[in-house]
Amino acid sequence: MTTNQPISALTIPEQIFLWLRLNMFNIAGAIAVLVIGLFLAGVISRWVRRAMTASPRFDPTVAEFLSSVVKYALWIVVLVTVLSQFGVQTTSILAALSGMALAIGLALQGTLSNVASGVMILIQKPFKVGEAINAGSISGTVQEIGLFTTELKQFDGLFVMVPNSELWNQAIVNLHRHPIRRFELIVGIGYDDSMAQAKKELLALAEGDERVLTDPAPQVFVSSLDDSSVGIGLRVWCATGDYLAVNWDLTEAAKARFDEVGISIPFPQREVTQKAA
Template identity: 75%
Template sequence: MASQTPSPTADTTSGVDLSFVASILDWLEANIVHIIGAFAVLVIGLLIAGMLSRWAERTLAKHPRFDPTISGFLAKMVKYALWAVVLVTVLSQFGVETASILAALGGMALAVGLALQGTLSNVASGVMILVQRPFVVGEAISVDRFTATVQRIGLFTTELKQFDGLFVMVPNSELWNQPIINLHRHPTRRIELIVGIGYDDSMKQAREVLLALAEQDERALNDPEPQAFVASLDDSSVGVGLRVWCATSDYMQLQWDLTEAAKAKFDEVGLSIPFPQREVTMVPA
């Protein structure tokens, strides 16, 4: 039987195609400069991207209008953008046509943007809320049908706690696209109390009683000074009003106390608080 001579391009012991290995070595030898350059660009680019990302986060965190959440978000956006630049630069070292890659990535980004239009709207609204600060965590707001305290502001949703203790999660786009009333932004608020008295009672006496109640309470501010006035002439009563300025933290309790004190004082001095009534005249047939 004739003996078989091993092929010069194959290794009979390991089964490895020596021609394939040789082609890899030839490619490495021909592109060693590009490989070293690409590796250097990759390492240096990643280091610079990390440094710039951390610098951007520290810089934005020092600005009073930027929340830590938005600082971290923008810093990550800077890092990812620099990573994309580094990747394109590395590919260009090997002669890869990057224009087609960028066009494909742009098309993918457009498709994803259209698919996630609602989500991206919430993200954009979250960024605007964190930058413009119509409210911050801990403040009470009134928006749409919610009156609650802000618990957390995220990029997608805002978490609220209603005054009755219920948890509410609202998409940021719904908050940003509606008027927002911030109940705690200013240090002082005005209380307006309207009390009805009978038409036979003295309006002057009612105004004096209400002013005295405001002057006796230390929580009522003297600047602006309290005001008492005749507010309305209703069907069954005369509305007498009291306007008092106080600290925002005292608003609710002072309003309750003044309402209770007004009723007690009116009863004491003989001022009536009439209920709705009608006068019926009987006409003989």
Template identity: 75%
Template sequence: MTFDAEISALTIPEQIFVWLRLNLMEIIGAIAVLVIGLVIAGLISRFVSNALTRSDKLDPSVASLLASLIKYALWVVLGVTVLTQFGVETTSIIAALGGMALAVGLALQGTLSNVASGVMILVQKPFRVGEAITVGPITGVVQQIGLFTTELKQFDGLFVMMPNNELWNKAIVNFSRHPVRRFELVVGIGYGDSMEQARQTLLDLADADERVLDDPAPQAFVNSLDDSSVGIGLRVWCSTADYVGLSWDLTEAAKTKFDEVGLTIPFPQREVTTRAAA
């Protein structure tokens, strides 16, 4: 854009009017570039979002994130292009923006670490919304996965918000990812009781429950020889959705059935001998 030195003596409103008259075509061109660029950026963003959403390989959260990043990148390119229409030297502006981005990045290291961890969680998918997980001392159902934090609901109803950085840097146990799980029950019997009878009793209980899978087949075995009891173990496989209910029911059924067939479940006892003083 051209500024005549002679207009410097004019008042500011007059200078603005002259500047607008001299650069009318550049202004119209910049506005046209801005409008057309916004329309094209919106169309590209929607197209990318729809394409990524239809993909089965990407989580909807990842698709939304990528679409937003593409939209913001197009806005930056559009802004630089519009400034170029006005004759502004964009090299220094880009350098300044780069310096600002570096300074902000150094100041927000923790926040950016959470963002990076959030992106990795969305891409790698160690858990999804609705799955039950354990991370460190926290166990709960995933409610929402964000860029900065992940929200969990514990089984006692408490709300937990964890920074993504803590989630990504710890071992994650996902209870819901696989369709089947193994349940193991150990019941102690007296040393005078029949181990074979105890094993068969537990196997009969497993066979009688429809939730227990036939493959892998249930297993009963001697698990341990303790101080006051013999531990008889039972391993069964079931659907993940049936795990909690089956564990409760089999434990109760084992105690009831052992009482019926005369198998004792001993408990630690202590004898105290009192001696008279000499």
């Protein structure tokens, strides 16, 4: 077979052989770029995953997700480079890929928003699995954090799955992040009762409870002068895990102690004066 005869006169196998002979260097270069590029993409993505996993700031889910993004982005770069070896105009390909990415982004706007919010939650860590949170109308204990949704167990035992974008756009109150919490109790006493004695009794209750911390020390104070009562306040600090038990026990103990020493807890009253016609 000679190359002097017209290509149209050659058989298909001869045309293929001729094309391979004329483009052997481009083919070899493309294969080399493909092999080396895919190898480097795998190495770099694994390095990104290991580096992020080694840092306590990044969740393993985020490390896996971002390493996959890096790998696929490098694959696209390798593919475009290989095509350019054969004289393909990569500008049009890049423009088409950009258009596809924009269309997919618009179609999956809500989903991508959840993914972005999930990544931010996993990186910033406003809450972790096992912690209880309040976020707007959502309350519960975190069961699982995913890229799209977060699963919680409500305090009444019900299961709730929340899109990550809804959580990320709310002010998140983490009920378990800090080791200690402050509890405040306000008890109303009658105007005829002794404020000093009421404060003394509440302080004695706090000091007698082993769960109440001594640093910060308990505080008692007059919180308000209401229509039918004087508000006596008690502030104590306790371990976060003891908060509910301390809340319930001190509230019950305050009522029992005031009944025991004769301090009244009045209910709202209103005096009505009727004038004779």
